[in-house]
Amino acid sequence: xxxxxxxxxxxxxxxxxxxxxxxxxxxxxxxxxxxxxxxxxxxxxxxxxxxxxxxxxxxxxxxxxxxxxxxxxxxxxxxxxxxxxxxxxxxxxxxxxxxxxxxxxxxxxxxxxxxxxxxxxxxxxxxxxxxxxxxxxxxxxxxxxxxxxxxxxxxxxxxxxxxxxxxxxxxxxxxxxxxxxxxxxxxxxxxxxxxxxxxxxxxxxxxxxxxxxxxxxxxxxxxxxxxxxxxxxxxxxxxxxxxxxxxxxxxx
Amino acid sequence: xxxxxxxxxxxxxxxxxxxxxxxxxxxxxxxxxxxxxxxxxxxxxxxxxxxxxxxxxxxxxxxxxxxxxxxxxxxxxxxxxxxxxxxxxxxxxxxxxxxxxxxxxxxxxxxxxxxxxxxxxxxxxxxxxxxxxxxxxxxxxxxxxxxxxxxxxxxxxxxxxxxxxxxxxxxxxxxxxxxxxxxxxxxxxxxxxxxxxxxxxxxxxxxxxxxxxxxxxxxxxxxxxxxxxxxxxxxxxxxxxxxxxxxxxxxxxxxxxxxxxxxxxxxxxxxxxxxxxxxxxxxxxxxxxxxxxxxxxxxxxxxxxxxxxxxxxxxxxxxxxxxxxxxxxxxxxxxxxxxxxxxxxxxxxxxxxxxxxxxxxxxxxxxxxxxxxxxxxxxxxxxxxxxxxxxxxxxxxxxxxxxxxx
Ligand SMILES: Nc1ncnc2c1ncn2[C@@H]1O[C@H](COP(=O)(O)OP(=O)(O)OP(=O)(O)O)[C@@H](O)[C@H]1O
Ligand SMILES: [Mg+2]
Numbered sequence: 001x002x003x004x005x006x007x008x009x010x011x012x013x014x015x016x017x018x019x020x021x022x023x024x025x026x027x028x029x030x031x032x033x034x035x036x037x038x039x040x041x042x043x044x045x046x047x048x049x050x051x052x053x054x055x056x057x058x059x060x061x062x063x064x065x066x067x068x069x070x071x072x073x074x075x076x077x078x079x080x081x082x083x084x085x086x087x088x089x090x091x092x093x094x095x096x097x098x099x100x101x102x103x104x105x106x107x108x109x110x111x112x113x114x115x116x117x118x119x120x121x122x123x124x125x126x127x128x129x130x131x132x133x134x135x136x137x138x139x140x141x142x143x144x145x146x147x148x149x150x151x152x153x154x155x156x157x158x159x160x161x162x163x164x165x166x167x168x169x170x171x172x173x174x175x176x177x178x179x180x181x182x183x184x185x186x187x188x189x190x191x192x193x194x195x196x197x198x199x200x201x202x203x204x205x206x207x208x209x210x211x212x213x214x215x216x217x218x219x220x221x222x223x224x225x226x227x228x229x230x231x232x233x234x235x236x237x238x239x240x241x242x243x244x245x246x247x248x249x250x251x252x
Numbered sequence: 253x254x255x256x257x258x259x260x261x262x263x264x265x266x267x268x269x270x271x272x273x274x275x276x277x278x279x280x281x282x283x284x285x286x287x288x289x290x291x292x293x294x295x296x297x298x299x300x301x302x303x304x305x306x307x308x309x310x311x312x313x314x315x316x317x318x319x320x321x322x323x324x325x326x327x328x329x330x331x332x333x334x335x336x337x338x339x340x341x342x343x344x345x346x347x348x349x350x351x352x353x354x355x356x357x358x359x360x361x362x363x364x365x366x367x368x369x370x371x372x373x374x375x376x377x378x379x380x381x382x383x384x385x386x387x388x389x390x391x392x393x394x395x396x397x398x399x400x401x402x403x404x405x406x407x408x409x410x411x412x413x414x415x416x417x418x419x420x421x422x423x424x425x426x427x428x429x430x431x432x433x434x435x436x437x438x439x440x441x442x443x444x445x446x447x448x449x450x451x452x453x454x455x456x457x458x459x460x461x462x463x464x465x466x467x468x469x470x471x472x473x474x475x476x477x478x479x480x481x482x483x484x485x486x487x488x489x490x491x492x493x494x495x496x497x498x499x500x501x502x503x504x505x506x507x508x509x510x511x512x513x514x515x516x517x518x519x520x521x522x523x524x525x526x527x528x529x530x531x532x533x534x535x536x537x538x539x540x541x542x543x544x545x546x547x548x549x550x551x552x553x554x555x556x557x558x559x560x561x562x563x564x565x566x567x568x569x570x571x572x573x574x575x576x577x578x579x580x581x582x583x584x585x586x587x588x589x590x591x592x593x594x595x596x597x598x599x600x601x602x603x604x605x606x607x608x609x610x611x612x613x614x615x616x617x618x619x620x621x622x623x624x625x626x627x628x629x630x631x632x633x634x635x636x637x638x639x640x641x642x643x644x645x646x647x648x649x650x651x652x653x654x655x656x657x658x
Binding site: 057077086090098099110115158162 | 254257261264268563564567568569570571572573574575576577650651652655
């Protein structure tokens with residue numbers, strides 16, 4: 001299988017003046033095309049720091065990161081912006097949508113910074129991405145008119161829209177209840193089945209069980225790297241749950 | 253990113269916060285409007301002062317007894333030699349740059365017409381006096397050289413005098429008034445000039461032949477002043493020199509004696525315009541201060557706006573915005589606010605200046621392109637700079653720092 005992300009000897013030290021926080025102390029990792037990875041570990045073990053570096057949102061202190069074969073430590077700011085735009089889709093725990101803006105506009109945002117798409121192409125792609133996450137009927141809703149789960153789905157659509165090589169999600173279900181979390185996981189599983197490489201951070205074992213590979217961080221190092229033979233199917237888990245009263249969401 | 257997209261993003265951002273956008277604009281609007289208004293008022297006063305100076309008479313050259321440096325108080329009565337009519341004749345005969353010259357004497361006198369009476373300045377001059385002072389004859393005629401020589405008891409009345417003695421819409425030409433009990437025939441009416449620079453009513457005047465005033469009213473052969481008119485503004489200094497030379501000869505005095513002094517319109521204009529310049533500067537500084545305060549308002553709001561949106565900047569960068577995109581976005585916003593605010597400010601300032609001009613009599617309002625440019629330019633720069641500066645700071649952050657910003 002093709003390797004999409006390679007991390008070699010990544011360290012990250014935060015210099016807080018008096019103290020130096022060594023958030024990552026040498027991480028080596030290969031992520032292959034079509035992987036579905038959950039990163040786990042205690043709070044403060046360096047999961048977010050690692051994701052941010054892979055996502056080109058932050059720079060490592062030492063080490064090299066290859067994304068799709070390209071050494072990103074050699075790139076300048078503008079080239080990194082291009083990588084973030086075209087190769088990576090980032091999903092945040094706190095959604096990070098533009099306030100008082102429609103779902104469509106939020107999803108179109110990465111395309112605006114791409115420059116290769118006309119307005120009608122942007123709309124078509126954004127609509128398609130929103131339909132994929134089951135929000136085809138909420139296109140013109142303002143973000144503050146959506147539930148947390150719906151907002152996170154808008155964020156996933158935004159991460160999808162530029163067809164990145166990998167989706168990185170830092171605790172995407174951290175703010176959501178179990179049912180909504182499973183709905184989000186169902187979307188991720190579907191996307192993964194369609195071939196999308198996905199990496200997510202989670203604290204919850206039952207979320208991690210829905211992925212294909214679990215990596216555990218401890219004190220800035222990878223201490224475990226397991227392959228999950230039979231990932232739990234999120235859709236089936238959802239069906240087992242008692243039906244919700246005022247159901248608005250229906251996953252595709 | 254294409255500019256049109258940028259413009260759309262900027263407009264959207266502004267629309268999302270209409271009230272704040274308006275507040276930011278308000279700073280610009282007030283600053284620009286106050287500069288426009290203040291400069292319009294100041295420039296207007298300057299122009300109206302200059303206007304009233306030329307009201308005194310075109311290219312006027314005045315000869316006054318005594319030294320002007322000593323405030324007209326001569327060195328002592330003994331040494332003070334009065335001007336005389338011979339000097340006037342000598343000037344008329346020997347000064348090529350002088351178009352008209354007239355002796356001037358006068359005093360306040362009691363005017364009586366029927367049952368009305370009124371106290372006004374009665375000024376005596378020769379037949380050219382009205383030309384020297386740029387008086388226009390509204391109706392009737394000026395007195396002639398012959399009448400002047402014969403000391404004819406004729407006079408011209410200023411507008412205020414006519415109103416006081418005969419009523420506003422009257423035509424008293426041909427009627428007789430008594431000036432200090434001496435009957436004078438009214439032969440002409442002067443057109444109104446309004447107030448002079450000192451605020452005195454210039455129309456509260458009676459003009460009569462010099463000889464008549466001298467003999468009938470003053471009973472003195474003294475010539476109080478000599479007024480002359482140079483051919484043009486350019487030669488008024490030459491005229492001054494010619495007059496000075498002739499007078500020294502004619503009166504047989506030395507320059508050091510300071511028996512007389514000569515003032516030209518140009519000098520007077522200079523002193524008075526410098527006074528009005530002071531006013532303009534004063535008003536301009538008030539305007540500058542309000543522009544500054546407005547500017548600080550813009551800075552403040554711009555700064556807070558961009559700071560507050562640092563997370564938004566982070567998010568935009570996370571999905572692929574380059575530093576340049578971020579900068580241009582905020583720059584577009586700032587430019588838009590400055591431009592719209594500046595335009596409203598200019599219009600508002602013009603309206604305010606016009607309202608001022610409407611309610612304050614005799615005050616021309618002059619709106620110069622310079623003041624518009626100045627106000628607009630300043631606020632524009634302030635708006636753009638303070639939108640750009642924090643935006644650049646945010647754009648230079650690495651995305652995670654911007655995202656983490658609180
Ligand atoms: N910007 C920063 N400045 C200083 N220290 C930081 C910064 N970001 C992270 N750290 C430190 O680095 C370490 C790793 O943080 P990180 O956010 O990667 O942990 P995490 O595994 O994501 O934890 P959690 O599960 O709570 O999200 C922590 O000790 C944290 O305090
Ligand atoms: Mg974390």
